[in-house]
Amino acid sequence: MLRIAINGYGRIGRSVLRAIYENGYQDRLHVVAINELSDIETISYLTRYDTTHGRFPKPVSIEGQNLIIGDDKIQCFNSESPEELDWPSLNVDLVLECSGMFAEREQIQRFLNAGAPRILLSQPASADVDATIVFGFNHERSMAADQTIVSAASCTTNCVIPVLDTLQELAGVEHGATQTIHSAMNDQPIIDAYHTKDLRLTRSAMSSIIPVNTGLDRGIARLMPELSGKISSNAVRVPTINVSLIDMVIRTNHPVTAEQVNQALQGAAASKYAGLLGYTQEAHASVDFNHDPRSVIIDGTQTQVVDGRLVKLLCWFDNEWGYANRMLDVACYWQQQLENSAEH
Numbered sequence: 001m002l003r004i005a006i007n008g009y010g011r012i013g014r015s016v017l018r019a020i021y022e023n024g025y026q027d028r029l030h031v032v033a034i035n036e037l038s039d040i041e042t043i044s045y046l047t048r049y050d051t052t053h054g055r056f057p058k059p060v061s062i063e064g065q066n067l068i069i070g071d072d073k074i075q076c077f078n079s080e081s082p083e084e085l086d087w088p089s090l091n092v093d094l095v096l097e098c099s100g101m102f103a104e105r106e107q108i109q110r111f112l113n114a115g116a117p118r119i120l121l122s123q124p125a126s127a128d129v130d131a132t133i134v135f136g137f138n139h140e141r142s143m144a145a146d147q148t149i150v151s152a153a154s155c156t157t158n159c160v161i162p163v164l165d166t167l168q169e170l171a172g173v174e175h176g177a178t179q180t181i182h183s184a185m186n187d188q189p190i191i192d193a194y195h196t197k198d199l200r201l202t203r204s205a206m207s208s209i210i211p212v213n214t215g216l217d218r219g220i221a222r223l224m225p226e227l228s229g230k231i232s233s234n235a236v237r238v239p240t241i242n243v244s245l246i247d248m249v250i251r252t253n254h255p256v257t258a259e260q261v262n263q264a265l266q267g268a269a270a271s272k273y274a275g276l277l278g279y280t281q282e283a284h285a286s287v288d289f290n291h292d293p294r295s296v297i298i299d300g301t302q303t304q305v306v307d308g309r310l311v312k313l314l315c316w317f318d319n320e321w322g323y324a325n326r327m328l329d330v331a332c333y334w335q336q337q338l339e340n341s342a343e344h
């Protein structure tokens, strides 16, 4: 059992706690602390009610500065600085860093310096973390018990890597382009407002399709170095509250048909990427994938191949729920590694 702290209890932090109770991670992961800038009443309220994912599956109440879920007591803190928390006395094994505020290694190191033993990041972070993991693709070869800072990559990287890996094996990937069509996020205002770093993030999230920066091409290169410089990436945010899409165009090395591509992806969905990659031929809209725990679902009705080697795919993903479940998969694998190393 790993004792967990969640730092930053926003969309991903709350999805992570909920997924632990909903999806059977309770036997292996035990949340003992939450650090979020808000007060305990609001933390409790936003745990109980969620516009996107519905009501919390268990009764939630407050006792002093603790959140009570069933028999579990979770201590709540509201510190902006990792140094203000007494990590050793919390006896935490792993911090799930879900605030998004600690991206550089020296920033993340602050948790370790303050006594937290391990950090799992909900973003790609800087390239000098100990490992960047897309669960299902590289966790077995890239994770080790003695690592201290691991990233669970991004939701978009978790979406594209199983697909690129499958295409690479089927026909080889020469080059390509990804267009992410992403739901709105909390770094956007509802009505136009000031933003210190990005002019486009000043614009009303509910009124426009807004191009935003993405590091997906760098994320792909970190996981599949052989594709470095070969896949471009763009992203837009759209006025929906959850579920996103990646429109992927790949030039393969060898000719393929749409049927072969779909067959290979169905094969991956039934074997190497079972439970992580899905495949559908239904007529879906994005809302159908709300609360879907998989990293990516291929809409097989939209697969096209032009001129033998230009493959076009639509890849759905629940950017919150799929990603939160992958973070927990990585945490569970880390726990297994730690148990194995303790036995030897």
Ligand SMILES: NC(=O)c1ccc[n+]([C@@H]2O[C@H](COP(=O)([O-])OP(=O)(O)OC[C@H]3O[C@@H](n4cnc5c(N)ncnc54)[C@H](OP(=O)(O)O)[C@@H]3O)[C@@H](O)[C@H]2O)c1
Binding pocket: 007, 008, 009, 010, 011, 012, 013, 035, 036, 037, 038, 079, 080, 081, 098, 099, 100, 101, 122, 123, 154, 155, 185, 186, 187, 319, 320, 323
């Ligand atoms: N949402 C997604 O679809 C998604 C998917 C995958 C990965 N991610 C990544 O996960 C990270 C968080 O995203 P999110 O969507 O969950 O954002 P969010 O909803 O804004 O949640 C972040 C939370 O962290 C709190 N916070 C800010 N500074 C903090 C600090 N120093 N210590 C503790 N808590 C702090 C924020 O409080 P205030 O609001 O009071 O500032 C907020 O409640 C980002 O790096 C994002 O890129 C997001």
